[in-house]
Amino acid sequence: MSRGPRLVVLGRQGAGKGTQAAMLAEHYGVSHLSTGDLFRAAARAGTPFGLEAQRYMDDGNLVPDDIVVGVVEERLLGDGDIERGFVLDGFPRTEPQARELERVLEAHPLDGVIELLVPTEVVLERMEGRRVCEQCGATYHVHSPPRENWTCDVCGGRVVQRDDDTEEAITRRLELYERETRPLTDFYRGRGLLVEVDGVGDPHDVFERVVKAVDRLDDWSQDSW
Numbered sequence: 001m002s003r004g005p006r007l008v009v010l011g012r013q014g015a016g017k018g019t020q021a022a023m024l025a026e027h028y029g030v031s032h033l034s035t036g037d038l039f040r041a042a043a044r045a046g047t048p049f050g051l052e053a054q055r056y057m058d059d060g061n062l063v064p065d066d067i068v069v070g071v072v073e074e075r076l077l078g079d080g081d082i083e084r085g086f087v088l089d090g091f092p093r094t095e096p097q098a099r100e101l102e103r104v105l106e107a108h109p110l111d112g113v114i115e116l117l118v119p120t121e122v123v124l125e126r127m128e129g130r131r132v133c134e135q136c137g138a139t140y141h142v143h144s145p146p147r148e149n150w151t152c153d154v155c156g157g158r159v160v161q162r163d164d165d166t167e168e169a170i171t172r173r174l175e176l177y178e179r180e181t182r183p184l185t186d187f188y189r190g191r192g193l194l195v196e197v198d199g200v201g202d203p204h205d206v207f208e209r210v211v212k213a214v215d216r217l218d219d220w221s222q223d224s225w
């Protein structure tokens, strides 16, 4: 059986990682793994781990590397995603996380890293208007709401504003992105994996660009597992 691609989607907060990663996962029939969604689900479930993660998230800080790596490793190894392919969204976001990911993937390295390029003024507008499903994490915007009365089209959950979409937390997250995550572009460029894609425009137009970029990556579709 042929496999799907092993991808990382990079981009600053509000760049559309979640939006594009969900479409990519569906298109290629692989899992969409968003660390932010995993943490928000654990926080909602009230697990000790979730409540700890929430303290970092609400202030716009990064959750410590060892916690994040543990969660991602468990998911990737547990579900057979490494062999089938996956789309990582929001991970890695520090260089130590990127090195840990290489360790976890071992003999099944990434096929590509898609960086969504979107200017700051655009991401600010997107985050101000963002609304998410508190059950499944599906993403909406005040200009593209669910069909019925802020009820999720996918699962029927309540669609609300995220706790960290406040002005202070957004500023903090964008600062941290420049400091901690920006260096990953050079890290992946150095490995020949980085592909920059213009993230401005209608989500479906952006998606077309992203799929073209993924389909041009080296022959992942020839592999079987």
Ligand code: AP5
Binding pocket: 011, 012, 013, 014, 015, 016, 017, 018, 019, 020, 035, 036, 037, 039, 056, 057, 058, 060, 061, 062, 063, 064, 065, 068, 089, 090, 091, 092, 093, 094, 097, 126, 127, 129, 130, 131, 139, 140, 141, 142, 164, 173, 199, 200, 201, 202, 203, 204, 206
């Ligand atoms: P996370 O949930 O990953 O949040 P983030 O990085 O702040 O990124 P966003 O989800 O804000 O943006 P996005 O790029 O997904 O944009 P979206 O598609 O929603 O992380 C949250 C927190 O968890 C972190 O701050 C940290 O505390 C912790 N965490 C997570 N991972 C971690 C890690 N690896 N290490 C340490 N800590 C970690 O789009 C935004 C809006 O724009 C939406 O409303 C959408 O509908 C709209 N939109 C999308 N595309 C378009 C378009 N083309 N045109 C118009 N509107 C669009």
Ligand code: MG
Binding pocket: 017, 018, 019, 034, 036, 090
């Ligand atoms: Mg997201």
Ligand code: ZN
Binding pocket: 133, 134, 135, 136, 137, 138, 152, 153, 154, 155, 156, 157
């Ligand atoms: Zn939902």
